[in-house]
Amino acid sequence: MSRIEEHPKNSCCSSESSDITSTPMLEPDTNASCCGTTEKDSPNTSTIEKDSACCGTSEKKKSISGTIEEENACCSTSDGDRLSSSISEKESTCCSTSEKNNSGCCSSEQGAEEKSKQNISPSLALRTYKVEGMDCPSCAATIEKSLGKNESIQSAEVNYGTGKLKVEASSVAVLDEVPKLVGKIGFDIAAPVVNYQAETYVIEGMDCGSCAQTIEKHLSQHPDVKEARVNFSTGKLHIQHTASPDVIMKEVEKSGFKASVDSKGKREETVKSKPKDLRTTISGSFLGLGFISSFTALPEMLSVMFYAVSILVGGYKPAKSAFYSIKSGSLDMNVLMASAALGAALIGEWFEGAMVVWLFALGNMLQNRSIERTRDSIRSLIDLTPSEATVKSGSEWIKKSVEEITIGEVLLIKPGEKVPLDGEIISGASSLNQAPITGESLPVDKKQGDEVFAGTINEHGSIQVKVTKLVEDTTIANIIHLVEEAQAKKAPTQAFVDRFASVYTPIVFILALLIMVFPPLLGFGTWGDWIYKGLALLVVACPCALVISTPVAIVSAIGNAAKNGVLIKGGTFLEKAGAITAMAFDKTGTLTEGKPRVTQLIDLNNNRDDLLAIARTIEEHSTHPIASAITSYAEERHISAQNGTDYEAIAGKGAKAVIDGVEYFAGNPKLFKEMNIALDKVNGEIHSIQNDGGSIVLVGTRKKVLGIIGVSDTIREITVQSIQHLKQAGLNELVMLTGDNDGTAKKIASSAGVDRYFSELLPEDKVKAIKELQAEGKRVAMVGDGINDAPALATADLGIAMGGAGTDTAMETADIVLMADNLEKLPHTVRLSRRTLAIIKQNVWFSLITKFAALLLIFPGLLTLWMAVLADTGAALVVIINSMRLLRQK
Known part of the structure; x- marks a missing residue:
């Protein structure tokens, strides 16, 4: 027996006979433990590493792993199981429910293995x-x-x-x-x-909105699924469940379609183009052969054979989908079309049956191509970002995949290149074209410390950028994700149409069955005639054009808006934007630059430097734009702040601080009037500044005013033009909300071109102003920065936030987000919304009129089966093409 070198920390666990297992020349590492049994174990391991334990069983058990790594334990059972992993991971255990002994070896009454999470x-x-x-x-x-x-x-x-x-x-x-x-x-x-985990899957193989309902119904019956929503227009399944992705994909396959996990904005690997589906072409060819042979002296059976092959080839996919639809309890267009084609063949109308199948397949093919163009309108945004970036590695620059780049790495972006990831400029300066993100037509100058976004184009200088967001968290990735979520949300019109279709289809289906049976039973005509009419009614029962009349328009409009720097959070908000009659604007930062500057300084004690030092001391602790303007003005003149204490902001009025034991205040005239300080001596100066459109900041104590500071904000260049375009778009009233005095508000309102203004408003007063407009019977949209104006944005019928690029709060809270920090795209948004509503109405009415016209033509015998299919698929195609006009609106 060869020597086994023991270690002080080596422990051995025994069983019934406490046998010691020996292995020639085997020297366990520190903390190793070995376990004996009544029969000798034969570990085949070449090395038992640190903290490893091997345990025996009542029957011979073999460890077949090449190496058992650190802190690995194998546990006994009554069956002599084999440890089958090739290399067990660190701290892996095979214990079930019993306690673990000091050696790290576990036993159990049942001897069940506990599976690690990986297995x-x-x-x-x-x-x-x-x-x-x-x-x-x-x-x-x-x-x-x-x-x-x-x-x-x-x-x-x-x-x-x-x-x-x-x-x-x-x-x-x-x-x-x-x-x-x-x-x-x-x-x-x-x-x-x-x-429940929420996931998104891409669905392939859907032909119409009813296919989406089939998937929804099937998945809703699964016990692990809480909610499943399928959007035909986007081709996406949004699901909450407790199952694994494999289970969900298998369940989708059971309903006749194919699912794959959505990449959520990440760049997908290039997929080879799929082979073309030639079934429609083959089906059409046999239909043509059958039609030609029917005019020749060839046997009639040959024509029937050609038609039968045409039906089999072209009808395979609809028949398969129909089977799954019936299985899940749905009554979709595939069921109706398959029934019509089969019924036509049974009554000897082979040409009609083949024509139904071919027209249906052709219509679906054209619809799918059109829909794919709509879906790709957002997917193409992913291609705006490069797949590789130049990254600093030590003293060298190397190419690296964007998926591998981490936060904090430094990128080099040369002139003409696209920014690969969001980041901050740490060296260099340039102009960047931000149109893919904000929709702005002019490049934006960027310098050290400024933020840059993935997908924007570096036009001039070379810059170095420190990465601040991973590829899946960039602004453009968030835009894609939010837009696809928005496209999946049903608008009120769509919800109504879906409810109507869910009632309409079964009613017409039952009516078709009654028409096939009762008239011939009562002696009104032949069975063949009435079955034919019933089959035509089955085709007309399919509400495909009606169901997709709204979602395709919504998807197209939201996609168009996103490409132009506007995020619309869903069809509901798109419809609301089209119905808005009044729009309210926060003044500071919305109509104006939001960067006021000091224009006048009036010192009543002939000591300007002291006045400015006191003002800076108070305002340095405030984030208000006016406070920042005063602080910057003092900095430019090298006036330092004094030692102050007990800083306090006074909401809507100003701020205070204690300097050398004296309370000093900086605020509007209302603040000083509340302290009963007479303003008679300074009223002239106050009115003069206000008449020039400036805001007043009085500086003083509880006893007197020490001086006056006039601060003005300039109107954005684009504001006046945008206001005029909004009026041209049909908005009845444009309103400005501001905390400024009446004189300042009046002048800015006049310069901007708004119809009405509310002045001297505290933050809570803006909510009252919105409610006042709503009480007048107006549908009001509120435009603000998405943070300070949150209450007013929430109160309005529609909340619109500006400057969403780089501002997560604005992107999350508002109903509509203007990615640029100006109103340039707002008129486009309103026009797009109104045109969308008009197109939806056109689609709905066209679909309904087509259906009812077809219904009326069935009974006189003027509508053939193939004409019914043409009316259905043709109407759906017209609706899609009409909706796609929204993609091209400029």
Whole structure:
């Protein structure tokens, strides 16, 4: 027997016979432990590393791993299982529900293996419960041990501190039994805490809106799915569930379609172009052959064979989809078309049946191509960002994939190149074309310390940029994600149309069946004639054009807006924007530059420097634009702040500070009037500044005014032009809201061209102003910066935030976000919204009129089956093309 060198920390665990396993020339590392059994184990490991333990069983057990890594333990069972992993990971254990001994080796009454998270089957069901009645940690061990005896439960984990039980089982049915199992051992289960995950999948193979409903119905029947929403226009499935992605994709396949996990704005690998589907062409060819042969002396059976092949080839996909639709309890267009084609063949109308199938396939092919163009309007934004970037590595510059770049790395962006990731300029200066993000037509000058966005174009100088956001978190990635979410939300009109279609289709379907049966039974005509009319009615029952009349228009409009620097958060807000009659603007930063400057300084004690030092001391602790203007003015003149204490902001009025034991105030005249300070001596100066459109800041104590500072803000160059375009777009009233005095407000309102203004408003007064406009019967939109104006934005019928680029708060809170920091794109947004409403109305009325006209033509026998299909698919195609006009609106 060869020597085994023991170590002080080496421990050995024995079983019934306490045999010692020996291996020639085997020297375990520090903290290694070995376990014996009644029969000798044969570890095949070449090295047992630190903290490794090998455990025996009652039957011979072989460890077949090449190396058992640090802190790895293999545990005994009664079956002599094999440890089958090639290399077990650090701190991996195979314990079930029993306690672990000091050697790191575990045993169990059942000898069940506990699977690590990496090895859990993706089809396992997971649920978290709240356990009541646990008095101590041993209660948690009792529950774990009890549940571990159930073969259908893979793992049970109790956290005594939080009182939560996490169970992984083979099915949801087993999870439903957990409360009873726990109840039997004396504990109570509260309502389960279900951790639903929200995911988005791309769906392939949908032909119309009813296909989306088929998928929704099928998935809603799955016990692990809380909610499933499919948007035909975007081709996306939004789902909340507790299953794995594999399970969801298999369930979608069961309903006849293909799903893949959405990349959420990340660059996808280039996919080889799919082979063309030639079934429509082949089906049409056999239809043509059948039609030609019917005019020749060839046997009639040959024509029937050609038509039959045409039906089989072209009808395979609709028939397959129809099967899955019926299986999930849906009544979609595939069911209706397949029924019509089959019925036509059964009554001997082979040409009609083949024509139905071919026209249906052709219409779907054209619809899908058109819809793909709409979907690609947003996907193309991903291509605006480069896939590689020049990154600093030591003293060299190397090319690197954007997915591999981390926050803090430095990028080199040369003239003419696109910015690959969001970041901050640390060296250099240039002009950047930000049109892909903000829609601005003119380049923006950027210098050291300024923020740059992925997808923008560096036009002149070379710059170095420190990365601040990963590829999936960039502004353009967020835009794509938010827009796709918005496109998936149903507008009120769409919701109404869907409800109408869900009632209309089954009614017409039942009516078609009645027409096929009752008239011939009552002696009115032949069975063939009435079955034919019933089949035509089945085709007309498909509301495809009506169902897609709204979503395609919404998707097109939202895509157009996004490309022009405007984020519209959903169809609801797009419709609201089209119905707005009045628009209110916050003055500072919206109509004006938001960067006021000091234009006048009047000192009443002949000591300008002292006055400015006091003003700077008070205003340095405020973030208000006027305070910043005063602080900057003092800095430019090298006037330092004094030592102040007890700083306090006085909402809507000003601020104060204590300097050398004296309270000093800087604020508007209202503040000093409330302190009963006479302003008679300075009224002339106050009125003069106000008449020039300036804001007043009085500086003084509780007893007197020491001086007056006049601050003015300039109107943005684009503001006047935008206001005029909004009036041309049909807005009845444009209103300005400001905290300035009446004189200043009047002058700025006149310069900007607004119709009405509310002055001297505190933040809460802006909400009252919005409500006052609404009380006058107006539908009001509020335009602000998305942060300070949040209450007013929320109160208005529509909240519009400016300067969304780089401002996460604005992008999250407002209904519509103007990515640029000006009103340039606002008139376009209003016009686009109004045109969208007009197109939706056109689509809905066209769809309804087409349907009712077809219904009326069926009974006189003027509408053939192929004409009914042409009316349906043709109407759908017209609706799509009409909606796509919104993509091209400039």
